[in-house]
Amino acid sequence: MSRRHLAMVVAALLTTASLAACGDGGGSSEGAAKTLTYWASNQGASIEFDKQTLQPELDKFTQQTGITVNLEVVPWSDLLNRLLAAATSGKGPDVVNIGNTWSASLQATNALVPFDDETLGKVGGKDRFVPAALAAAGAPGKPPAAVPLYSLAYALYYNKKMFSDAGIAAPPGTWEELVETGRKLTRSGQWGLAVEGANPSENAHHAFAFGQQWGGEWFDPAGKPTFDTPQNVAAVKRYVDLMAVDKIVNPSNAEYAQNQSVADFANRKAAMLLWQAAGSNLKAQGMSPDEWGLAPVPFPAVTPPGGKKINSMVAGINMAIFKHTENLDGALQFVKFMTGDEEQVILNKTYGSLPSVKTVSADPAFQAPEQKVLGEVLATTAAPLPQVPEESQFETLVGTAMKELFADAAGGKPVTEASVKEKLGVAQQKMGS
Missing domain, CATH: 3.40.190.10 (Periplasmic binding protein-like II)
Incomplete structure (x- = not known):
């Protein structure tokens, strides 16, 4: 560029x-x-x-x-x-x-x-x-x-007491287990997982890791964007579905920007959090280190074709x-x-x-x-995320597309493979404009 x-x-x-x-x-x-x-x-x-x-x-x-x-x-x-x-x-x-x-x-x-x-x-x-x-x-x-x-690096933070109260012995190791665990933890005034749906960079970071797990790449070897491949569509849909389908994320998280998901976790409004080195932030918000545990970000139970064992940028x-x-x-x-x-x-x-x-x-x-x-x-x-000149545009465009998908989910609009592909396709077109 x-x-x-x-x-x-x-x-x-x-x-x-x-x-x-x-x-x-x-x-x-x-x-x-x-x-x-x-x-x-x-x-x-x-x-x-x-x-x-x-x-x-x-x-x-x-x-x-x-x-x-x-x-x-x-x-x-x-x-x-x-x-x-x-x-x-x-x-x-x-x-x-x-x-x-x-x-x-x-x-x-x-x-x-x-x-x-x-x-x-x-x-x-x-x-x-x-x-x-x-x-x-x-x-x-x-x-x-x-x-x-x-x-x-990213990790899965979880509230030990909430897990114990729900009879959950260990943090989830797969996305399927995370959804099951999240449903057990979602109840009145409490949600299974907190995300930041209005934070483009945070969205793009998860899109990258999920994409790696689902066998996708966001740029080809020549540096050309490949946003709307079936693998990337499936990866982004899996992430947004935590709100749209699995219902373990509060719809209000579609409007969350910097550090708001951390605040929900620290204030016991959510039982799990995907974050980069959250410890100091949690302590600053009054949460004792004894209250939370830490585990690697999950993987799919069955690795998709071409999927990699990558769970963090x-x-x-x-x-x-x-x-x-x-x-x-x-x-x-x-x-x-x-x-x-x-x-x-x-x-x-x-x-x-x-x-x-x-x-x-x-x-x-x-x-x-x-x-x-x-x-x-x-x-x-x-x-590492792709070290290409257009990387910052990738974060902005893909992250914003995901922000729009979270807004759809929060508003009750179905998030389908077709709608995800459409959003990612528009983002890809903007890369070349």
Whole structure:
């Protein structure tokens, strides 16, 4: 995808006001050598939680280097659009967090500093990073567009007391068992499972994992979209049917966006949750770790033809530097600091994520049950989303198509193979427009 094409995408997505909201990076002002602007993605239960978590660490960096870091925590609903705007305008922060699935898309703008071997050497070297995490930092065959900061995977969270009260001894291992379990747990004021039907990125992440299980691919080897194949149709329908057919998801979840499903689980309105490293978020909302258990995301009882044993994307957050920074040395110092051993333990422990570097993986902070399950998933049954320039469009278009299907389900409109194929077909056509 060309820089010009991405500029057209941004123009279609953003208003003038949102473009104006992207201020000049700290590197463009007087005293640039001592200032950086950092956009951090919202990782915790709230933006305020992230500010309280990150500011002491940024102050520590300032004490060590004399470089002040101006922090803005950006909600996920705004982050991609603002990053694309900064990429095309040449104005914005010096250092950013990006969802690792967007790495190839943002790399294609040519707006990010490439982490070739020499640049990687300035932040500790290629061999320091977990290979699976670094593989999700840009298109194959090119220097990474970023370096990994937090590593994540999806898992199934379940409420132990609700399971015990319903006489359920163990978490489900198959989708068939999950539906059966969910029906036992769905009763007045309580639902079997919480989802976020109005969250396009969350929808697309599940579409990818389900697609892998049902033998589908979202792009062919040449990078051409293949959204409406029978396998992908079946995979998306299986996910939406948790609401539409199985009735174990509250229809109101069709309107849920960021973190609302986590809130339902934390507030005992739902007995199960599919999420990336939810522990810190749940604790921030008052749920004790003793109240919930964790298991891998289920698989079909019988593997469909061509299906793979994949139950999560390789999830995570990467750190990138914009080429427009006037303080590249300071930005590299900051990336090295944030991916250093001490900060990797502090931050990943706080967020319940996994470290992106090999040197601290054995730390006791990452031996808790949650981290062990997530680590096992990442090591054995996770796969990276397609590292193609159009990946961010895939998330937006397929995720929005699924949002519309959830809205149909919530409104009592049948969700059929034909309607799923139609929605995915429209999304595929938009990819080429």
